[in-house]
Amino acid sequence: MKVPIVENVLKINDEMAAMNRRTLQDACVFTIDVIGAPGCGKTALIEATLAACRDDPTRFGVIVGDLATDRDATRLARQCQHVVQINTGKGCHLDANQVRQAVAQIELDAIDVLFIENVGNLICPVGFDLGQDVKVGVFCVAEGDDKAAKHPYLVQEADLLLLNKIDLLPHVPFDLEKLQADVERLNPGVDLLQVSVSDSGLEKWLPWLRDRIAAAISNRASIAQA
């Protein structure tokens, strides 16, 4: 007997992600899922952002996922009081349940923006909703210019793409126009911002971030008033 079903395989993750989204939005926390390959500079991006925004009124928290070690959390804790490390063991991506447990360890009233550094992986983190407001995909020059074409899901789903390590451009063969064309084909209109996070080259990223934070805060304030 054939039973027709038609149901999302990741339904349970998606339901939990929707709960996280409600929790974070109710607490007026703007949440950014940072996705990129191992070593592309996700932790460095968050570190540099925390340093650059030290005098902003915005208060940050970070959840960081790695297969093993708390090295990234240790790096981030130098600049931020609200850091939670998730060790996924064998898991190559964060899921909504892990994020729910990590969020429970953070004092949400004490933060305005939550970064979630996903496990270094360009593939499956994209398919697992965590309850974030936006997904930021990070590529870097050292990976080569074919990464957008090889990882179309991330490019399609990203609200913003960063190309990091732009300082290395003179040293490696890299066809910037090719990458830009692949991105434009897969996600027309999405911004691909060039950054160099370990070299204080954040001038394109910070205005984007500050705009999005301001928009989220005013949007939520007006919802709270209504």
Place this chain on the structure above:
Amino acid sequence: MHELSIAESLIDVARQHLPPAAQPRTITVHAGPLRAIEPDAMEWAWRAATEKTEFASTKLDLVELPWRLHCLTCRRDWDADHMNAACACGSTNARPIGGDELQLMSMDVAEAQTTENLK
């Protein structure tokens, strides 16, 4: 290895749809190309995840959906083997549509003994 997480989620969702006392024989899943599911890895993950569950002897029928492309030159939509396939009009200027499907479509079950006897 996202196949293992997918297999585990699939068990949870399938369980919600399994009629009481029915034996699941085949589970059909449709996966779009963006999901990058590797069939051999998925098969292995399904075997590993279902061990000691009611799905231990259930076959996983993974249907890999083709790329669906939209040609920006002649505006035709068609199914292709890969994302960079050229359109019949000769253009390679096409955009993928969808592709992120990941759905449990149906389950083939052996009915419980009592219903079997009624037939």
